[in-house]
Amino acid sequence: MKCMADLCVIPIGEGVSVADEIAECHxxxxxxxxxxxLHAYGxxxxxxxxxxxxxxxxxxxxxxxxxxxxxxxTIKVGxxxxxxxxxxxxxxxxxxxxx
Numbered sequence: 001m002k003c004m005a006d007l008c009v010i011p012i013g014e015g016v017s018v019a020d021e022i023a024e025c026h027x028x029x030x031x032x033x034x035x036x037x038l039h040a041y042g043x044x045x046x047x048x049x050x051x052x053x054x055x056x057x058x059x060x061x062x063x064x065x066x067x068x069x070x071x072x073x074t075i076k077v078g079x080x081x082x083x084x085x086x087x088x089x090x091x092x093x094x095x096x097x098x099x
Contacts, residue, residue: 002046007042021066
């Protein structure tokens with residue numbers, strides 16, 4: 001089953017900027033057979049359910065291995081059975097209605 005997820009990983013107690021940790025998480029996510037798109041407050045993921053959630057787990061594991069003691073993640077996930085819908089399909093549907 002394919003899914004689309006929105007992931008926001010927040011390292012707690014790591015200072016004001018967490019760009020280094022997010023960049024490392026992005027590297028991990030990108031190593032999986034899923035589509036990854038960074039945005040201002042998180043990352044969109046698309047692919048097989050098991051691969052998406054394995055990637056999220058690996059992101060947490062990597063940051064913990066690097067010394068981040070506490071992580072809080074917000075995950076929104078959606079699935080559908082009527083069609084294969086990618087990031088751009090969803091954006092294009094709204095953009096078309098704005099014209």
